[in-house]
Amino acid sequence: MKLKAFLTALTVGTALSAVALSSAPAFAAGKMTVSSPQDPGSWDPIDTFLVNWASVATNIYDGLVYRGPDLKIVPALATSWEELDEGKRIRFHLRENVKFHNGEPFNAEAVKFTFERLLGDEGAKGPQRSNYVAIEKIEVIDDKTVDFHLKDTDPVLMTKLAGYGAMIVPPKYIQEKGDDFFNANPVGTGPFKVTSYKPKVGIQMEAFADHWGGAPKLSELEYRFITEPSTAVAELQAGRVDLVIPPTIPIGMIPTIEADPNLAIVTTAGPTVYSLRYNTRDGITADERVRKALILGVDRDTIIKSILGGQAEPIASLQGALSFGYDAAMKPLPYDPEGAKKLLAEAGVKPGAAVQIDIRGNDATFNEVVQAVSSYLQIIGINATIKPYETNVLLNDIIPQGKTGAMFQQSWGGWTFDYDNTAYSMYHAGEKWNPYDNDAKMNELLESQRAITDRAKREVILKEIANYAADRALEMPLYNLKAIYGINKRVKNFVPAPDSRLRLTEVSVD
Structure with missing residues (x-):
């Protein structure tokens, strides 16, 4: 009852802080103002993975294809496309009479430049290149026709072409102004x-x-x-x-x-899932038994009901129900504090052991959630210290460099709505979001599904990946939050x- 009262207090205690407000200016006719929680720091499509970038830049750039709120792929800068050579080549027919904002014409050379830049030295500096490595080369057929030659099968490639690194950029503008200038002065179509x-x-x-x-x-x-x-x-x-x-x-x-x-x-309904991922290399969370114990020790259903107001669904893997690869048969580990204490004892973890949980400092809702997680962990004998970071610091330095505490916040949009986009980034060795783990079986599973175009066969492997990650307790899955x-x-x-x-x-x- 004490914990329940604490959770209720957390919910009721959320209040609008006092803010000094100046007199509101009149809106210009036809002007709309949007509040976004983060400046991505660069407007170059190859420099980012942030949803906050895409929420802005989807209005600045076009891709060859577009995916709207209904999740369907439709023509954009390409009016049509077809697979050739048994899927090893995709031919795109490009829209005519399109201009970039600076008056530069859009054509096949712009497409070639965009992807050669993405897959070249400049793209290697950012996080998007690995999403498009199935592309071997771009061939210009004529001014309005371009062929993508593929070295590997990528069943999610068309979705990837609708966002982020695949946004088409102006060759002449970038060549004349340079990459640093382009970062702060974006030009698209x-x-x-x-x-x-x-x-x-x-x-x-x-x-x-x-x-x-x-x-x-x-x-x-x-x-x-x-x-x-x-x-x-x-x-x-x-x-x-x-x-x-x-x-x-x-x-x-x-x-x-x-x-x-x-x-x-x-x-x-949205793709965003929340978890506390584990440092599987150092400290007590290097032990799988400890990782499972921490999951058993947190009542996530109560958190969803009391703190999130029912605006979320529990998850057993790092994906929501809209994700391709979601396994409805998987069930989250139950709340079992006694079972958690038993596992901790088996692992030799004594009461009072400390863990650090790293979070984004500006995420007020998740801050409440992690406070509740900390209280639950205290019940099973674990003292959790919460360390907030400025979002860009956490995402660009602390996590990728493997400098986190025992647990760290991972909020992931999975914007392709395909589990590959999440799982490969989180679990494959050498990826930015996987600073600690190198599992040969996991690597093999992740690589094998990318070579399969048969959706049913791919789905089987994706479900196996989800179950294997859960068996190893690579994170504490928390919830799939609605987009609010x-x-x-x-x-x-x-x-x-x-x-x-x-x-x-x-x-x-x-």
Whole structure:
């Protein structure tokens, strides 16, 4: 009962902090302002893996194909495509009369430049290259036709071509201005053109009238980088922000937003899963028994109900039900504190043993969750210290360099909705998100499914990977959170994207 009261207090205690608010400026006609929790730091498609990048840059860039909120792949800069040579070559037919924001023409050479840059030395500096290594070379057939020659099968390649590193960039502009300039002054073919970027502050855009799909309904679009959730919600309430995107809004603030007649909460099923991953190399969590004990010691169902307000589903692996490879037969380990204590004793872990949990400092909801996790762990004799980091520091330094504590937050969007995108990044040796583990069996399973185009056969292997990761207790799976948006009702025709990759061409404002 004591713990339950603590959890209830955590929920009730979430309150909007006092924020100094200046008088709200009048909105320009047709302008929409969006609150995003993070400045990605670079607008180059090959430099990033961040959902917060995609929520902005989906409006700046186009890929050969596009995947919208319905998760269907449709033509974009390519009007059609076909597989040749038994799937070893894909021919794309390109859209005509398309221009980049600087007036540079889009053509087959731009496609070739984009992917040779991605797969070359510049791409090697960023996190996106490994997603496209199935591509061997790009062949220009003519100005509007290009062939992708594949050295390996990649059953998720078409989805990958709809986002992140595959966004088409302007060759002449980059060659003349250089990569560093491009990072802060992006140019694409998308529906909005960047007019101003102030690091850590925001990015402003205007409608690109010459967009191949027609000019967007908005005349201006601004993203403000507001890291503090309470500030973002206060700005929404004050009318200076029209939309707050995931994962900003703490669950405890939902009633506050819903009580405002000018505001609404919009949710949709999403890909984002939350876990506490383990340092499998050092300390007590190098022991599989300890890792399982920590899972058994945390009542995740109560956390979902009491802290998350039912806005999430429990998970047994690092994926949600929309993910290809999801195994509905897998069940999360039950809450079993006595079983946890027994495993800890078998592993020689004495009461009072300490663990450090590293988290993103600006994630208010997850901060509450991990406080509850810490309380549960104390019950089984583990003293957990929570260490918050600035998000970019945690993601770009602490985790990739293997400098975490025993446990660390891993929030993963899995934007392809294919378990490969998550599992390969998390579990294959040498990957950025796997600084500790090298498992020959896991490596083999991950590599084998990438060579299979038969969906049914691939699905079997993906489920095996999920079960094997669970058997080894590579993380404490927590929950699959819904995508939660806070919106001003003056915004019309907004469709929430499960993966926060917002294409705001049809949105308008009163």
